[in-house]
Amino acid sequence: MTDQSTKPGVPAQSPPVDAGVAASLPRQSWWKSDGADPVRRNLGLVGVLVVLVIIGIVTRPELYGDAGWVTDNVWTILQQASAIGVVTVGMTFVIIGGGIDLSVGAIVAVAGVWSTTLATQSYGTAGMIFTAIVVGVVVGLINGVLISYGKLVPFIATLAMMVAARGLAAQISGKQTQVSSNTTINDIASTKILGIPMLVIILALVVAAGWVLLNRTTFGRRTVAVGGNVEAARLAGINVRLHTVLLYALSGLCCGIAAIMLTSQATSAQAAMANLYELDAIAAAIIGGTLLSGGRGTIIGALFGVLVFSTITNLFAINNLSTEVQNMVKGGIIVAAVLVQQFRYRSLTQLFGRKPTS
Incomplete structure (x- = not known):
């Protein structure tokens, strides 16, 4: 029998590699690989948080010198991040799946308003929570059906829903603030x-559930597949239309949960609540490493993105700076995050490591 390594077209077997060298190569190559990109990005976001804390210490040393105030301020930041963090989890799934949802803020508003009507409140706590979640899921399902079966572009479908849901919330509330009793x-x-504040616990539970769903279930693998290549996912036997509907329903579910959280914080609901949440959620997901084109993203990275924005908001508040400046800074961060996606660490190392041709 002819040795396979001597056949034409079959590469010869590589010589054995020293054990010490082999042990070091995988670690070095892994750090520069695509698989290490989420770790590098998360470490970078942790670095951003550290820089923001240092800025706070420099600008308001009298506050950061009080350990009690620092502890209370950390909990305040986490509580402020809780509702938008829950919305961002749903948004991250939608974007990884190749879509976008501009209606999340409006869904939170209509779910909050509907759950605080006098008729709904008469059914007690369970009735209010049930109503908020069902309204969120139903509106999300409508988005998914319009996109999957109506073949509307996600941007257009969710933009239309954003306007319609805000109008419905205003109609239900009569343009008045509805107080929760x-x-x-x-x-x-x-x-x-x-x-630990209950709002922070809810956020942690939703993030943990989202992480498990994305990384440890068939649903998560299908989400990445659909966002990465729709046609390949379809050929692999995935019902792309149904899966897209489920992704938007999941986003609506997160909005329903966030509606209850915001209602609790304000002890009321109104049509203008959760204003611009869609932009904050998309921005947090992007700087957390989620590709706008779909197919890649992490729940933990999105959470770090939310914390960065919440910390910036808190930093501006304690320094009595205007909202306009805050929005400009947020815009700059979004642009920087997208540029990082375009010029990733691995590409730069390949660029600078390229040897000139003779």
Whole structure:
């Protein structure tokens, strides 16, 4: 029998590699590989958070010198990030799946307003929570059906829903603020379990569930496949239309949860609540490493993105700086994040490591 390594077209077997060299190569190559990109990006976001804290220490040393104030401020930042963080989890799934959802803020508003009507409040805590979640999921399903079966571009479908849902919320509330009289709902924002605010616990549970769903289930693998290459996913047997509908329903579910959280914080709901949440959620997902073209993203990275924006908001608040300057800074961060996606670390190392041709 002829040795396979001697056949034409078959490469000869590579010589054995020293064990010490082999042990070091995978670690070096992994750090520069695509698989390490989320780790590098998350470490970069942690670095941004550290820089923001240092800026706070320099600008307001009298505040950061008080350990009690620092602890309270950390919890304040996390509580402010809780509702938008929950919305961002749903948005991250949609973007990874190749879509976009501009209606999340409006869905939060209509879910919050509908759940705080006098008729709904008469059914108690369970009725309010059930209504908010069902309204969010139903509106998300409508988005998904319009996109999957109506063949509308996600941008157009969700933009139309953003306008329609805001109008519906204004119609239901009569353009008035609806006060929540349910003490159980209102107490969510002030309740602590083992010293941890309930809003932060809800955010942690949603993030944990989102991480498991994306990284440890068939649904998550299908989401990445659909966002990466729709035709390949279809040929692999994935029902792309149904999966897209489910992604928008998931986004609506997160909006329903966020509606209850915001209602608790304000003890009321109105048609203008969660204004511009869609932009904050998209921006947080992007700077967390989620590709706008779909097919890649992480829940943990999106959470770091939310924390960066919440910390910036808090930093501007304690320094009495205007919202306009804050928005300009946020815009610059978004642009920088997109540029990082275009010129990634690996591409730069390849560029500077390229040897000139003779």
